[in-house]
Amino acid sequence: MFNKKKERNLLELVPLLANHVELQMKDGGKGVLIVQRANWAERFSIRFLKQPAFRTIQMDEYGTYALSQMKDDATVTDLANAMSAHFGEDAEPVLPRLTKFIQILESQEWLIWKDE
Template sequence: MGNKNLLTMIPVLKESITLRQNRDNKEIYQVCVPRTNLLERFSIKFLKQPTHHSIRLDQLGSFVIGMCDGQHPVEELEKKVEDAFGQSASPVRERLLTFLSILEANGWIEWRES
């Protein structure tokens, strides 16, 4: 991302990634990631495997990924996480930035400037 201030950047969930709410707890999401490489497409077609990977998040991860809608810069996300989870999310900034880094490394989010 170069020399940009990460706190002012806005994380946006990529269009290919979908979120599915948990049946028992509507605040918990499953992230559905399409399986697109050649080997995965082969296993889907011939071995009848699922078309998506499903990753279940905890409450904090679900809260953050649900806010990756192109409306909230990282600094605002940090405040909202702190308000919603208090001390149980400490240290908020480090955990938030680590989680967003993981999302970016997996190709689930992209960044926009605020």
């Protein structure tokens, strides 16, 4: 008999920034993601083509707030509730926006999910 892992939906998962990604706050409350360039092609370009070792990605106020709220136990639902409380109606539709943002972060491998 197979051991079935309990299926969880996205709203119950806990997103965290990957180890090679850091959020730095700038003046005005907006943040910048600092992403270490670590795969072999990037290391090659850093060494031989004198490319920078880090990429910087400017975040808007919503992305900055969502990333700053990614704590050890904050689920996607917690993040959505915090964004609604902080931004009010300006954040709506908060859940579709947040899930798309999380999908983008995950596709770039800038986000990990906390282990159960």
